[in-house]
Amino acid sequence: MRSLIHNKQGFAKVMGGMVALLVAIIIGVLVFYSVNDGITFTDSTVGSRAAWNNTNSTASTVWTLLPIVAIVLIASIILGVVTNFGGGKGGGL
Numbered sequence: 001m002r003s004l005i006h007n008k009q010g011f012a013k014v015m016g017g018m019v020a021l022l023v024a025i026i027i028g029v030l031v032f033y034s035v036n037d038g039i040t041f042t043d044s045t046v047g048s049r050a051a052w053n054n055t056n057s058t059a060s061t062v063w064t065l066l067p068i069v070a071i072v073l074i075a076s077i078i079l080g081v082v083t084n085f086g087g088g089k090g091g092g093l
Helices: 008-036 046-083
Strands: none
Touching: 008 046
């Protein structure tokens, strides 16, 4: 089984997917916070306001965790590249 690092086309697809994921995360955060303040409720029920506060609380938690996911993705890419330095090619010492 060939390594993904030696498969340049597959590696490019994986990197493109990760970049697309990170861009989608950033766009999602920006859209959420630009729309968040503009939402108002016409009814005065307590349930709708509580549900909205719950959504904001959950979103805050998710937005806090997503940069950690991005850091882990980037670190795994770096570790993958570093561990394949040399890769059995060359004459050695």
